[in-house]
Amino acid sequence: MDAKQIAGEKAAEYVKDEMVVGLGTGSTVYWTIVKLGQLVKNGLKMKGVPTSTKTEELARSLGIPLIDINNAKKIDLAIDGADEVDAEFNLIKGGGGALLREKMIASLAERFLVVVDETKCVKTLGSFPLPVEIVPFGWQMTRNRIDGLGCESKLRTAGRAPYITDNGNFILDCGFDEIHDANGLNLELNRIPGVVENGLFVNMTDAIVIGRNRGKVEECLFCRERIQSSTHTK
Numbered sequence: 001m002d003a004k005q006i007a008g009e010k011a012a013e014y015v016k017d018e019m020v021v022g023l024g025t026g027s028t029v030y031w032t033i034v035k036l037g038q039l040v041k042n043g044l045k046m047k048g049v050p051t052s053t054k055t056e057e058l059a060r061s062l063g064i065p066l067i068d069i070n071n072a073k074k075i076d077l078a079i080d081g082a083d084e085v086d087a088e089f090n091l092i093k094g095g096g097g098a099l100l101r102e103k104m105i106a107s108l109a110e111r112f113l114v115v116v117d118e119t120k121c122v123k124t125l126g127s128f129p130l131p132v133e134i135v136p137f138g139w140q141m142t143r144n145r146i147d148g149l150g151c152e153s154k155l156r157t158a159g160r161a162p163y164i165t166d167n168g169n170f171i172l173d174c175g176f177d178e179i180h181d182a183n184g185l186n187l188e189l190n191r192i193p194g195v196v197e198n199g200l201f202v203n204m205t206d207a208i209v210i211g212r213n214r215g216k217v218e219e220c221l222f223c224r225e226r227i228q229s230s231t232h233t234k
């Protein structure tokens with residue numbers, strides 16, 4: 001079993017009866033969703049809130065009951081993958097283009113559980129180009145302003161046309177090399193008119209499941225509390 005599958009399937013164990021669960025996007029959380037499909041067939045009572053049309057189609061095909069985000073009184077748990085995770089469990093997300101809905105759902109959820117394989121764990125965020133969702137209107141002007149923050153960005157394409165997100169927007173993949181102040185960059189990017197959202201998830205992770213090769217899995221629960229308490233005692 002590969003490391004993504006190990007992590008993804010393990011995360012399904014956190015879903016209990018009657019939960020409303022944010023369903024992430026990507027090849028790691030895919031395994032969580034497949035597992036949840038099996039559990040639902042065996043009687044688990046849950047509802048999913050998908051973070052992309054792709055995940056929505058997958059969940060539907062597996063018979064997982066879905067609920068519109070506007071009708072969800074609360075989201076108990078969101079489970080999602082990541083492109084990079086640093087030592088403080090801050091993330092880069094959006095490699096699959098779903099970052100806006102993913103961030104909305106993670107921020108609404110009472111708990112945010114991240115599933116990755118060990119290759120995603122880095123010392124400093126930034127080797128993976130940061131995805132930034134922008135509106136198509138005036139996109140080159142928006143790109144110039146983003147590049148002014150110290151990166152070189154590329155418009156994501158699908159074939160020869162721009163890649164279009166589920167929300168009808170473009171994505172810039174921004175090479176920052178090393179991001180030392182993820183919180184500051186997150187705020188600066190989102191202050192630029194034309195930017196819809198960026199893929200930095202700062203101080204949002206509550207728990208993480210890391211799949212390692214040879215069948216090992218590492219779980220860190222309540223990461224946020226742990227980091228905050230270690231910061232207080234410094």
Ligand SMILES: O=C[C@H](O)[C@H](O)[C@H](O)COP(=O)(O)O
Binds near residue numbers: 029093096097
């Ligand atoms: O937009 C996509 C998401 O942020 C994914 O969760 C992220 O790219 C990780 O995907 P994967 O598990 O396929 O590496």
